[in-house]
Amino acid sequence: MTISDNIKRVEDCIAAVCARADRDPAEITLVAVSKQKTVAEILEAVEAGLQHLGENRVEEGMGKIPQVNELASGGVTWHMVGHVQSRKAKHVFPYFDIVQSVDSLKLAKRLSRLAGERNRSLTAFLEINVSGEASKYGLAGYNWYRDNSIKDSLWTEVALIAALPHLAIKGLMTMAPFDAEEQAIRRVFADLRALRDEMTTQLQVPLPELSMGMTNDYHIAIEEGATMIRVGRAIFGERV
Numbered sequence: 001m002t003i004s005d006n007i008k009r010v011e012d013c014i015a016a017v018c019a020r021a022d023r024d025p026a027e028i029t030l031v032a033v034s035k036q037k038t039v040a041e042i043l044e045a046v047e048a049g050l051q052h053l054g055e056n057r058v059e060e061g062m063g064k065i066p067q068v069n070e071l072a073s074g075g076v077t078w079h080m081v082g083h084v085q086s087r088k089a090k091h092v093f094p095y096f097d098i099v100q101s102v103d104s105l106k107l108a109k110r111l112s113r114l115a116g117e118r119n120r121s122l123t124a125f126l127e128i129n130v131s132g133e134a135s136k137y138g139l140a141g142y143n144w145y146r147d148n149s150i151k152d153s154l155w156t157e158v159a160l161i162a163a164l165p166h167l168a169i170k171g172l173m174t175m176a177p178f179d180a181e182e183q184a185i186r187r188v189f190a191d192l193r194a195l196r197d198e199m200t201t202q203l204q205v206p207l208p209e210l211s212m213g214m215t216n217d218y219h220i221a222i223e224e225g226a227t228m229i230r231v232g233r234a235i236f237g238e239r240v
Ligand SMILES: *Cc1c(COP(=O)(O)O)cnc(C)c1O
Pocket: 033, 035, 056, 081, 082, 175, 214, 215, 216, 230, 231, 232, 233, 234
């Protein structure tokens, strides 16, 4: 199987799930997560038609992104999907177009300041830890609909982040537990969507994008309302 065969298969799967869920496949953006993959492999995905690429480490992106951008025939949008350490935040610029993994007020403030110094605005999503796993990054959102203290601090943080002058918050991102039962995974995605709906009305922050679903669970995420899925292994093969 080539990378372009894999992409075709993922796109067919997206179409099939959308047909079942009564959704339009045009609503779903496929982000190919190219971490640990070579420039040549990434270019294969771009030549096969993909325009959205994701990396989870700033330094790895700094190495590959300029090469891919120079050699790619069409324009590519780069998504940062992994945790960004504060001291590396400045290197997000000018490589990444979207930071999906804004997981603290501190990082948000820093990115806004850095964007302002560059006379630009940075598109960002808020990463929410809905599953409650200690190993996951994200603003605390476990059980947000049952626990008022979680909801209050989340609302406060999101309002402060949304007010930052040089960040344009466009959506929410989450990761489901890796090897949980389908019901538990579905619950995480449904919770993120409900959170988005409630934040949008109560905080008046438009959050059109819901980035959720990876190789193992993107079919569930689409059924639960994902507008963006982040797929690595199903496109590029297993990572070693
Ligand atoms: C690696 C990664 C993905 C893609 O995972 P696959 O299982 O390879 O599809 C998606 N999102 C994030 C944040 C990642 O780090």
